[in-house]
Amino acid sequence: MDFQLTQEQQMLKDSARRFLEDNCAFEARGSVIGNGGFDVGHWNTFAELGWLGMSLPEEYGGLGGSAIETALLMEEFGRVLCIEPYWAVAVLAAQTIVASGDQDKAGSILPALVAGEACPVVAHGEPDARGMLSYVTTSAVPAGPGNWTLKGNKSMVIGGNVADRFIVSARTSGAPSDQTGITLFLVDRSVPGVKLHDVRLIDNRWCADIDLADVQVAEADVLGTVGGGYAALDTGHAHATVGLCAEAVGVMEKALWITRDYLKTRKQFGVTLSSFQALQHRMSEMLIELELSRGMVHKALSTMNASPEVRQLALSAAKVHVGRSGKFVCGQSIQLHGGIGVTEEYVIGHHFKRMTTIEYALGSSHFHLEQLAAMERKRVA
Amino acid sequence: MNFDIDPADVAFREEVRAFLRESLPADIAERNKRGFHFLRDDMREWTKILNRKGWSGPNWPSEWGGPGWSPVRQFIFEDECFMAGAPWIDTAGFKMIGPVIMSFGSEEMKREFGPRILNGDVFWGQGFSEPNAGSDLGSLTTRAVREGDEYVINGRKIWTSYVESADVIFMLVKTDPEAKQRGISMLLVDKNAPGITIRPIIDIGEGYSLNEVFFDDVRTPVKYLVGEEGKGWSYAKHLLDLERAFSAEWPRNKRNLEQLRAMAGRARAGGERLIDSPGFAARLAQLDVDLQALEWLTLRALYERKGGNTLPVGSLLKVRGSELLQKIGEMQVEALGDYGAYFYDDPHATPAGDMNWPPGPDYAPGVVADYMYRRATTVYGGANEVQRTIIARSFLEL
Numbered sequence: 117m118d119f120q121l122t123q124e125q126q127m128l129k130d131s132a133r134r135f136l137e138d139n140c141a142f143e144a145r146g147s148v149i150g151n152g153g154f155d156v157g158h159w160n161t162f163a164e165l166g167w168l169g170m171s172l173p174e175e176y177g178g179l180g181g182s183a184i185e186t187a188l189l190m191e192e193f194g195r196v197l198c199i200e201p202y203w204a205v206a207v208l209a210a211q212t213i214v215a216s217g218d219q220d221k222a223g224s225i226l227p228a229l230v231a232g233e234a235c236p237v238v239a240h241g242e243p244d245a246r247g248m249l250s251y252v253t254t255s256a257v258p259a260g261p262g263n264w265t266l267k268g269n270k271s272m273v274i275g276g277n278v279a280d281r282f283i284v285s286a287r288t289s290g291a292p293s294d295q296t297g298i299t300l301f302l303v304d305r306s307v308p309g310v311k312l313h314d315v316r317l318i319d320n321r322w323c324a325d326i327d328l329a330d331v332q333v334a335e336a337d338v339l340g341t342v343g344g345g346y347a348a349l350d351t352g353h354a355h356a357t358v359g360l361c362a363e364a365v366g367v368m369e370k371a372l373w374i375t376r377d378y379l380k381t382r383k384q385f386g387v388t389l390s391s392f393q394a395l396q397h398r399m400s401e402m403l404i405e406l407e408l409s410r411g412m413v414h415k416a417l418s419t420m421n422a423s424p425e426v427r428q429l430a431l432s433a434a435k436v437h438v439g440r441s442g443k444f445v446c447g448q449s450i451q452l453h454g455g456i457g458v459t460e461e462y463v464i465g466h467h468f469k470r471m472t473t474i475e476y477a478l479g480s481s482h483f484h485l486e487q488l489a490a491m492e493r494k495r496v497a
Numbered sequence: 498m499n500f501d502i503d504p505a506d507v508a509f510r511e512e513v514r515a516f517l518r519e520s521l522p523a524d525i526a527e528r529n530k531r532g533f534h535f536l537r538d539d540m541r542e543w544t545k546i547l548n549r550k551g552w553s554g555p556n557w558p559s560e561w562g563g564p565g566w567s568p569v570r571q572f573i574f575e576d577e578c579f580m581a582g583a584p585w586i587d588t589a590g591f592k593m594i595g596p597v598i599m600s601f602g603s604e605e606m607k608r609e610f611g612p613r614i615l616n617g618d619v620f621w622g623q624g625f626s627e628p629n630a631g632s633d634l635g636s637l638t639t640r641a642v643r644e645g646d647e648y649v650i651n652g653r654k655i656w657t658s659y660v661e662s663a664d665v666i667f668m669l670v671k672t673d674p675e676a677k678q679r680g681i682s683m684l685l686v687d688k689n690a691p692g693i694t695i696r697p698i699i700d701i702g703e704g705y706s707l708n709e710v711f712f713d714d715v716r717t718p719v720k721y722l723v724g725e726e727g728k729g730w731s732y733a734k735h736l737l738d739l740e741r742a743f744s745a746e747w748p749r750n751k752r753n754l755e756q757l758r759a760m761a762g763r764a765r766a767g768g769e770r771l772i773d774s775p776g777f778a779a780r781l782a783q784l785d786v787d788l789q790a791l792e793w794l795t796l797r798a799l800y801e802r803k804g805g806n807t808l809p810v811g812s813l814l815k816v817r818g819s820e821l822l823q824k825i826g827e828m829q830v831e832a833l834g835d836y837g838a839y840f841y842d843d844p845h846a847t848p849a850g851d852m853n854w855p856p857g858p859d860y861a862p863g864v865v866a867d868y869m870y871r872r873a874t875t876v877y878g879g880a881n882e883v884q885r886t887i888i889a890r891s892f893l894e895l
Contacts, residue, residue, distance in 0.1 A: 117569075118499045119797045125498060184498050376893050396889035403888060404813050411793030412786075418500030433786045488782035496762030496772050 119414070125188055128170075132192040135161065140198050142463045145320065152314065153199040153322035154278045163232030168206045171355070172214065176226035183355055183420045187362035187413060194366025197463075197470055199321045201237065201275025205229065207359045208274075209236045212283055212352025216300060216340035225302075236302070239270040239282040239326055240349060247479020249353060250295045250346060254328060256286035262335035264288070266301065266309075266328045272477075276324025277314040280305055284328065288343050300345040301333045308332070319470040350424055357431045357478050358416045364438045364474045365413055368406045368445040371467040375399070375449040382454075395452060402448055405441035412437040429491065432484035439481030442471035510573050517581040520546050526582030530752075532867025533843050534706045535584040537620070537662040544586050544617030553615050554591055561599050562615050568799045572747070579748035580755075589621035589658070590614045592743075593736045594667040594723075597683070601724035601732055606685075610665075622660030622688060624668030624710060625733065628653060631876075632883040634669065634733065635677045639712060641670035641684060643719065648672075648684060650692075650715040656877070660708045661695055663688050669729045676727070683729035685721040692716070702869030704843050737811075737879075744811050744878065745791045745818030753825045753867075754788055757781065760832040760860055771832055780828065787821050809892050812884040819874035819881060826868035836861045 121129060140148075140158060148155045162168050171186045172178025179185075186207055193202060210229055213222050213236070228234035245251035254268025266286050273282065282303045290297030303310060309331035312324045340348055376399060379390040389395055412434040419430040446468040450457035457464050475481060525539045547553035555571045557563020566574065579585075595614050598606050613619040630636040639652025650670060660666060666686045673680030686693070692715035698707040724732060761772040761781060772778050791814065798810040830837040839855045841862035854862050875881045889895040 117502060117796065117800050119800050121498055184500075376895065379895060390895040393886065396893075396895045397882065397885040399893050399895060400816075400885035400888035403893065404817055407808065407810075407813055408787075408790035408794055408817065411790045411797060414498075414500060414797065415789055415793045417498075430789075433789050436783070436786045437790055485779050485782055485786075488785065489778035492758070492761075492778045492782050492785070493772050496758055496770070 117418075121188075125185065128185060129188050129192065131165065132167070132189055133195070135165065136192055136196045136198060140196050140200070142197055142466065145197070145199060148199060149316070149320045152277045153201065153275075153316075153320070155200065158200055159232050162200075162202060162206075163230065167202065168210075168232060169226075169230030170206070172210055172226060172230060176214070176222055177230040178226070183358055183417055186355060186359050187417060190359040190363040191366035191369075194363035194368075194470070195370040197319070197367065197466055199319070201278065201321070203356065203359055203363070204237045204273075204275035205235055205279070208238050208352055208356040209283060211355040212238055212300070212348050213339065215351035216345070216348040218340045221302065221339055235275070235278060235280045236283055237273055237275045237279040238285075238349075238352065239273045239276065239303075239324075240285040241271050241273065242269060243271045247483035248293060249349060250293050250298065252285050252287045252298050253292050254284065254286045256288045256299055256301065256333070259332065264301070264333050266303070266331040266333055268328050270326040270328070272315075272317075273324045273326055274321060276312065276326060277322045279324070282310075282326070283339060284326075285345055285349060286328075295346040297343050298345040298349070299342050300339040300348060301337045302339050303328075303331060303333060303337065317473055319466065319473045321473070347424075350428075353478060354420065354424075354427055354431055357435060358413065358420065360474055360478060361409070361413050361416060361431075361434045361438045364442050364471060365406065365410050367467050367470050367474070368402075368409065368442055371446050371449040371464060372399070372402050372406055374464055374467075375402075375452050378453055389452070398448055398452065402445045405444050409434075409438050409441040429488065432479075432487050435479060435484045436481045436488065439475045439484075442474060446471040506569060506573060509570055510577060513574055513577040514581075516550065516552075517577060517583065520550070521578075521581055521583050522546075525584065528582075528844065529584045530582040530756075531844075531863030532753075532865075532870075533863045534704050534870075536844070537659065540584045540587060541617045541620075543584050544615075547586065548616045553586060553617070554595070555586075556592060557595065557599075557615075561595075561611060569796075572743070572795070572799055575743070576748050576751065580752055587614070587617070587620050589623045589663075589667070590619065592740060593623060594621055594685075597667075597723060597732045597736050600735065601728070603720070605720060606723070619665060620659065620663045622657045622663035622666040622708075622710070624654040624657050624660070624666050624686075626654065626656040628655050632880045634681075634730070637669055637671055637681060639668070639670050640674065641672050641682065643672070646719050647716045648719060648722070650684070650686065650712045650717065652712050654710045654712070655708075656698075657708045657710050658706050660688065660710055661697065661705075666693075666710070667723070669733060672726050678730040679727050681729040681733075682726045683723040683732050684717055685723065686712075686715060686717045690715050690717065700870050701872065702843075702866035703840070704866055704870055706870075740811070743795075745795050745814035746822055746874070747792060747795050747818070750788055750791065750818060750821050750825065753822065753829065754781075754784060756860065757784075757825055757829050757832060760829060760858075763858065763860070764832050764834065766834075784821065784825055784828065787817070787824075791818055791821060807892065809888050812879075812887050815878060816875075816881045816884050819871075819878075822871050822874050823868075826864075826871050829864050830868050833857070833861055833864060837865060841866070 166179050169178035171181040174180045225234050256264040256266050259265040284301045284303045285298055287297055288299040309329045311327040315323050382389050416430045416434040419427045449464050453464050456462050544553050552564050554563035555574045559565035627637055641648040641650045666688055669681050670684055671680050672682040692713040694711040696709040764771040766774045836857035841854050
């Protein structure tokens with residue numbers, strides 16, 4: 117084990133911080149938000165810097181990095197509250213495509229994704245799933261040889277407003293929560309029957325709510341194998357979850373230092389707020405929560421090549437910890453700022469908003485704690 | 498960054514396990530899996546067994562006669578030993594005064610004490626705290642005045658663990674009453690020296706490991722001054738720093754949580770297993786998440802290279818590790834149900850094998866005693882409030 121960054125990792129982290137602080141900082145977000153959370157110039161730079169293929173195999177034009185590189189980048193995105201759909205495209209979609217084992221499609225899509233020319237996102241979540249990855253009610257019904265008709269609703273598809281195509285999960289057999297019988301289809305955004313509803317989220321990222329009304333897809337649109345989509349989704353979501361937790365660490369860490377600086381400048385009762393021990397201790401607690409969360413990201417990263425069961429336990433545990441810590445750190449950041457903390461204009465409330473959406477994405481803390489509790493019941497059997 | 502475990506460390510863990518299977522006496526393991534204080538004789542016997550293997554000073558480098566393990570291997574060793582039911586080796590000797598003597602003591606002092614510590618032949622009492630100087634060691638008032646070849650000590654120490662069965666006390670004294678921290682020196686004192694009076698303090702678990710010690714014109718030779726006069730404070734800080742990665746009390750937390758898990762499977766609530774009652778498993782799972790986070794922050798501290806991060810990891814781990822011990826203890830007591838209120842005598846109070854415990858499950862004795870005693874964890878070793886102040890000042894620069 118080695119917790120120290122390699123020289124390459126340190127360079128990646130430094131250059132990401134520099135670019136993001138100079139170009140994607142909170143103050144500069146206004147116009148990007150107005151453009152659906154996407155700036156072509158930024159995206160092209162992400163591609164040029166190699167970020168879009170950072171953790172993808174070299175055979176697909178990637179740089180061959182691991183989830184660790186993803187985590188390093190996501191932490192930096194978190195610090196500036198970046199709203200662009202890097203995570204949705206370069207992590208969730210890209211890793212799901214790799215994990216599908218469909219080399220032909222990976223070979224045709226991923227090099228374009230790495231170059232910033234293709235923009236696929238995963239359309240998997242449904243309103244009632246609430247974190248349960250196998251919950252799919254969207255149906256794919258056979259419509260003649262080799263053809264299917266998709267019907268259903270996909271919610272909060274991050275980056276879906278700007279995506280050029282969707283990796284849609286649909287049930288080709290089985291009951292809603294079965295892991296078998298889920299098939300992934302590549303669906304172009306312009307295919308008839310795809311109805312997109314663009315939505316701005318509370319943290320100013322954008323997503324699409326998608327209605328699939330009798331969308332016709334063919335054999336050639338299947339990603340991976342019919343009925344075998346779950347494993348790909350599971351791996352794609354594993355990368356996405358650890359990335360999201362790393363992002364949360366960035367969100368928390370920046371909130372902590374912004375608050376620290378505020379306490380050192382703001383005066384009340386004739387002294388700076390930083391001189392009150394009650395507030396010092398609160399800040400120490402925030403730091404403890406932050407660093408323990410970072411520990412959970414490390415642990416999750418250490419299991420990325422383990423069995424799906426082991427990996428999932430570590431990811432759930434990380435999600436639980438990050439959820440609690442994030443609410444505490446960002447909530448207390450508002451509290452320590454006083455009134456200005458609750459204004460839309462000031463940055464700290466936006467850290468809280470981002471943490472709120474992270475908490476409920478990919479299964480809430482409560483959901484994941486229930487999974488761990490079920491495991492505990494089995495464990496003592 | 499690279500989170501792959503070194504296969505050599507995995508093999509080392511197996512080696513330790515195999516050794517424990519062969520060498521840890523069953524009766525010692527049985528006694529020490531309970532939450533009562535360790536028996537001094539068990540500690541002594543175990544230290545001798547370890548010493549025959551060359552493993553008795555896990556944190557000692559080879560030039561001091563230790564195995565020279567990396568911090569990671571020390572961590573693995575402690576983990577495995579504690580899970581197997583081995584008692585601690587004498588913390589005061591191996592982790593506190595031993596390394597200080599080896600780093601700052603005279604050659605004579607090293608020769609006199611090094612081998613005896615390794616073989617469990619000398620046990621130590623640690624005399625830092627005073628009634629008016631708990632976490633604030635700068636306010637010590639116990640005085641040592643040099644008279645010829647001796648120091649004459651007057652004052653009072655408190656919370657000195659296991660001093661009743663110690664051979665030597667190492668203590669911080671004021672040699673210069675004018676200077677605050679610079680006036681502090683470290684002295685070794687024969688526990689049986691004339692003028693020492695020991696008053697036992699019984700903790701709220703009705704266990705006995707703490708004492709108040711009175712020094713009335715107690716004499717100790719000048720050769721028992723550790724290092725230089727006036728440097729005691731920096732030696733004390735040195736020994737506290739050595740312990741930073743271990744301050745999460747990881748093995749104890751881990752074992753207590755495993756015990757809680759086992760209890761939750763055996764205890765019944767309304768006819769069902771306690772683990773199946775709504776909420777219990779989730780709360781248990783939450784503690785497990787906290788334990789994992791503590792483990793990974795500990796690992797980070799262990800692998801951290803010198804000169805890297807200035808994060809006060811020891812303070813972070815101390816705060817959360819001690820809180821977690823209390824939370825796990827709380828759920829253990831809850832899991833006992835009615836038996837959580839029954840009083841189970843400490844084996845120290847009765848000859849071994851003669852326990853007349855009240856009814857209750859076999860895992861009950863020792864649980865509440867430990868829970869009660871561990872209220873001290875957020876107090877000792879620098880109270881958690883002091884740790885939070887250290888974090889705020891040193892790292893957050895508040």
